[in-house]
Amino acid sequence: MAAKDVLGKQGEDLAVRYLERQGFTVLSRNWRCRLGEIDVIATRASLLVACEVKTRSGTRLGMPSEAVDSRKSMRIRRVLNAWLRTHRVRWCDIRFDVVSIVAERGRPVALQHLEGVF
Incomplete structure (x- = not known):
């Protein structure tokens, strides 16, 4: 496994x-279909959250969350629709979040949870 893949995992x-400590129940991790992948799908009460996780070893290329652009957000929406159909979820409140993680060597890991980003 490449170093980038290890860092991502x-x-x-x-x-x-982190999400579980916030009271979420994780329903799916790395759920894939022909349209793409969603990193984490979780629920808390009647809320369903599709969560993109971005991890970087530093910020020289910007914050990890900045990598979630409009193209990526549209793909996540399409994949979530496929997940909803596959799991026969008819209705629930839906939110799209990003968890941004910076893991610089020799420093504490910084985690930022951005709720409802798109």
């Missing part, structure tokens, strides 16, 4: 633990 694991 560690970031997703951290994001899932």
Whole structure:
């Protein structure tokens, strides 16, 4: 596994633990279909959250959340619609979040949860 993939998996694991501590139940991780992938799908009460997790080892290229552009957000919307059909979810409140993680060597990991970003 490439270093980038290891960092991404560690970031997703951290994001899932964080969401669970916030009272969410994770329904799916890395759910894929022909349209793409969603990193985390979680629920709390009647709220369903599709969460994109972005992890970087530094900020020289900007904050990880800045990588979620309009093209990426549209893909996530389409994939979530496929997830809803596959799991026969008819109605619920839906929110799209981004968990941004910066894991710089020698520094504490910084996690930022951005709610309702698109």
